[in-house]
Amino acid sequence: MLQMAKLYATRAKNHFLNTFQDNAGMGVIEVILIIVVLIGLVVLFKGQVTTLVNDLLSNMSSAAKKV
Numbered sequence: 001m002l003q004m005a006k007l008y009a010t011r012a013k014n015h016f017l018n019t020f021q022d023n024a025g026m027g028v029i030e031v032i033l034i035i036v037v038l039i040g041l042v043v044l045f046k047g048q049v050t051t052l053v054n055d056l057l058s059n060m061s062s063a064a065k066k067v
Helices: 002-021 026-044 046-067
Strands: none
Touching: 026 046
16 A cells, blocks of 8 residues: 555655656747747837838939939
């Protein structure tokens, strides 16, 4: 009976340790975090990027009219 209790305790300990050592889903979490950061940057700098693109397009348009 004592051996079975030790066996169950060892299995439970191994299962608990393996749960925290498993890195199988780590790639998915990293990709999700990168996407969240990129979306945050787009939202944060949306005004500046829009202004920059509009200025570039108007410069190209005025330069094309001169030709």
